[in-house]
Amino acid sequence: MTDPPTDALADALADASAHPLTEQLAAATFESASEYAAALERFLRTDERAGVYIGYRPPSLEDSSRHMAGLQALLFDTGWSRLGWPVRAGGLGGDPRFRAAMFETLWKLDIQIPEPFTTLEILVPVLLVFAPHLADELLPSLLRGDEGWAQAFSEPDAGSDLASLRTRLEPDGDGYRLTGQKVWSTYGHLAQRSVLLARSGGPGHKGLTMVLVDLDQTGVEVRPIRAEDGENHFSEIFLDDAWVPGDRIIGQLGGGWAVAMYMLQWERGAWGWLQQGRFHSRLQHALQLAPAEPSHAASLGHAYTLVAALRLHTRETVERLAREETLGPEVSIDKLLLIDAELATWNAIRDHVGPRFELDEELHWLRAEYLFSRAAPIYGGSQEIQRTLVAQRVLHMPRES
Ligand SMILES: Cc1cc2nc3c(=O)[nH]c(=O)nc-3n(C[C@H](O)[C@H](O)[C@H](O)COP(=O)(O)OP(=O)(O)OC[C@H]3O[C@@H](n4cnc5c(N)ncnc54)[C@H](O)[C@@H]3O)c2cc1C
Incomplete structure (x- = not known):
């Protein structure tokens, strides 16, 4: 990712007295989102409170929700999750690339992203534009996990x-x-x-x-x-x-329709970036679970290619969101790439892991993610509708009479 401006961030760090930081983060000056990611990785690898989240496999949704709330509080209290959000709303400044870098780092270390972060990524940018008074009042408790939306x-x-x-x-x-x-x-x-x-x-x-x-x-x-x-x-x-x-x-x-349309660029675009890290991480995990079979090469290669395409495209989307561009109907392309990557990833993993995938009790969490992947062509706007939007609004093809 290209480097975000640093002056605003340095000001934000100096200005954030309303929500005190640990010495470690307050002392840091991040020249870029990549530098932030490297520092966050060092923190997560060395801070003993973070260890319980690495490689955590949720036995159930409720357990995951309780367990991961601890990580959310830790990342907020130490300041890491406040980068990429405005200071006036309890953040530490910087743009969405810091959030993108946080998600990438969590997946890299095989840490599940707390589910509320995914909702935040969709809903809070909307509040910042359309109801800043609510963002200012509520972002800290939402970001810390004290409440969910x-x-x-x-x-x-x-x-x-x-x-x-x-x-x-x-x-x-x-x-x-x-x-x-x-x-x-x-x-x-x-x-x-x-x-x-x-x-x-x-x-x-x-x-x-x-x-x-x-x-x-x-x-x-x-x-x-x-x-x-x-x-x-x-x-x-x-x-x-x-x-x-x-x-x-x-x-x-x-004016609710305009708000909903603005929201979609985060729901389809920023969400795609967040998810590509998970697909990549799960493909790596599958390769460790079962020996590489030449007969699986084609489906694994196909999945990797689609995940790479999603990564490249949504990376550009995050850059555009950071520049505060309006994405418009082309954000349906992000969603279509996401659908293909999500389905192909889980098809490949299921084939590659073989009977263990269906039978091993310890892989319950992996089967749950497979089942969820079947919803990819529906959630956030169905596949058919996205294709129609691309045809009509991006390619300007005639509407069916
Ligand atoms: C995992 C998941 C999470 C979700 N989370 C939320 C949430 O948090 N909040 C929320 O409000 N909603 C949520 N939804 C709902 C989701 O937004 C809707 O399911 C989706 O918009 C499709 O609407 P529908 O289910 O009524 O299907 P329908 O609109 O009835 O569509 C049924 C089928 O017909 C097709 N179809 C419909 N109209 C057309 C058309 N004009 N041309 C061609 N094909 C068409 C669709 O593509 C689909 O295949 C979630 C759904 C899923 C699966």
């Missing part, structure tokens, strides 16, 4: 056709009331709040508003949904006159 867009009859959603947002005094049903909210049952898209006006995308709603309040019921691997990956959220204070609107009333 979910994303509630989809409804039973509104997935790909999101603009048809029906959950209502009605004015009430100095706030709003929400009524409706959301579905597929990832880890909603583990979250305290959710970013939610609701209908505040007429039909279509112009009648939508984005809000931040507390999930632990009267009028909200969160029910976990069990996925194929036996874990509660998702939730349904039922809203019955749930209260939203007026200052929880993200962006403009009726």
Whole structure:
């Protein structure tokens, strides 16, 4: 990655008195994201508190969530996860390349990325632009893992056709009331709040508003949904006159579609970078689990090639996000590359590891990741929809009549 400007970071480090740092990080001056990554790697390899996260294999989702919350707190308290976020919101300055470098370093050391980081990477950039007061107030507790957030867009009859959603947002005094049903909210049952898209006006995308709603309040019921691997990956959220204070609107009333579109460049682009490190790490792990068979060379080579393509493309995306460029519809390309890389990686791993993959109790976590990979063509916008977007909005091909 190219080097980010250092002056802003040095100022940020000097300026961060509101959230004291360890001597180790305060003394460091990072000339680049790569230098930061090298220093973080040294920290993780040598600090005895970090050892329990290296090579950790989650026995269950709940266990993973509890265990990895410790890493999240450690990275925040020592300052490492605050690089790449603005000082005014409790960060230490620098741009998204620092976050990208952190994810890369964690995967390199075979450390699972705490799940809330993936949600943060999607939701917080949106708050910084559309509701900075909420980012300033809430980023530190979110980044430290003191609270978790979910994303509630989809409804039973509104997935790909999101603009048809029906959950209502009605004015009430100095706030709003929400009524409706959301579905597929990832880890909603583990979250305290959710970013939610609701209908505040007429039909279509112009009648939508984005809000931040507390999930632990009267009028909200969160029910976990069990996925194929036996874990509660998702939730349904039922809203019955749930209260939203007026200052929880993200962006403009009726401007929710623009907020959702801005969010997608992080959900499809930055997410792709975060995931390519995991695919690479898992392919390496698979090679250690079973001897190299010439008959597996083609599928492993195919997977590596797709992961490399994803890496190169999303690296450029992170650079563009760091330059605050608007990515537009071409971010669907990131998502399509992600789908191909994710499916190919797990197909290759399953073939390569052989019967052990299905039978070895210790590989439960690997099977769970395989099962999750089958959802790649759906989550974050389905494969068919992404191809259509590329055809119509990037290649400017005619629409079907
Ligand atoms: C792992 C995972 C995590 C998720 N997390 C969240 C979350 O945190 N928050 C959230 O709000 N949602 C979440 N979702 C929901 C996700 O956004 C939706 O599943 C997705 O948008 C598709 O919507 P749908 O399920 O209603 O399918 P549908 O929109 O009904 O689509 C069904 C099939 O029809 C195809 N199709 C639909 N319309 C067209 C068209 N016009 N042209 C061609 N093909 C079409 C689709 O490609 C798909 O194959 C998650 C989903 C998954 C799988």
